[in-house]
Amino acid sequence: MAVLRSLNPDHFWDTQAGGIVLRLLATGLFAVMTLFVRFASFEAPVGQIVFWRSAVALVPILMYMAVCGDLPSALYSKRPVRLLLRSVLGCLAMFASFISLSYLPLSQASALTFLTPIFVSLGGIIVFRERPTWLLAAAIVGGFMGVLVILWEKLLYDSMNSLSWIGVIAGVSMAVLSALARLQIKELTKTERAATIAFYFALFCAVGGASTWFLGWQPHNPTVLPWLIGAGISGGLAHIAMTEAIARAPISVLAPFEYSAIVWVLMFDVIFFGEDMSWLGLAGTGIILAASLLYFCRKPS
DSSP states (O other), X not given: OHHHHHHSHHHHTTSHHHHHHHHHHHHHHHHHHHHHHHHXXXXXXXXXXXXXXXXXXXXXXXXXXXXXXXXXGGGOOSOHHHHHHHHHHHHHHXXXXXXXXXXXXXXXXXXXXXXXXXXXXXXXXXXXXXXXXXXXXXXXXXXXHHHHHHHHHHHHHSOXXXXXHHHHHHHHHHHHHHHHHHHHHHHHTTTSOHHHHHHHHHHHHHHHHHTTGGGTOOOOOTTTHHHHHHHHHHHXXXXXXXXXXXXXXXXXXXXXXXXXXXXXXXXXXXXXXXXXXXXXXXXXXXXXXXXXXXXXXXXXX
16 A cells, blocks of 8 residues: 555655655756856856846746745745845855856866765754664765766866866855755755745845846846856756755755766766766766665665
């Protein structure tokens, strides 16, 4: 009977397995957003990209609220102070992420984001008293090792100039800030709708991005505008999926599945930037996939 209930679509999306699928969906959407941001960074400054990515994201978020019948009630927050803290941390993480993408190749900048699950899992264990299992620990460590394998060739053989190190520092800062933001999301999902959290985050980041207009925004042109709009739409949908996932499963359980993004990133590098996938890249990708599937394919307790 338990198997039959799990096959029911309505029941499935309320389970931990449904949360994992939503996390994988969010990871794919975030990878697409990263690609759009990388293209936009060739012409637009970071603050301008943050504004467009956040302002446009409000459209799918409001549409999601309307479809769920949550307007206008979802615009009300029971915990505005914590919601503001989440938005501040998330906005700083977004700026750091986009700075990293401006100074590093897509694969390197994205690989640094995989430090986030390590910090998230540790936070989930410390803050929410989530009990780690050996399987979960192996998945997290395995995914992290896969990232190191992918970065090994770049860090060992490629030249790293001062601008590259700016990207690395920004990427590590983003990982820490993102982990802190996700801990806030986990706490907020106890009382707030996923769309509410996503809406106010996007609104706050749009205001934060707009405040940088005096630093020299570039005139919009047909070349960069599609990337800015695409980043907003994919980013808005990704945040909804991520928040819904966090509401359904422990954040330490979801963490290993973030590593699946490296598959998308490597594919984008090959298709759009002509990067050759080395044997180290293939090996690292295999390790990451194995780590992500390790927990998902476990025997149910």
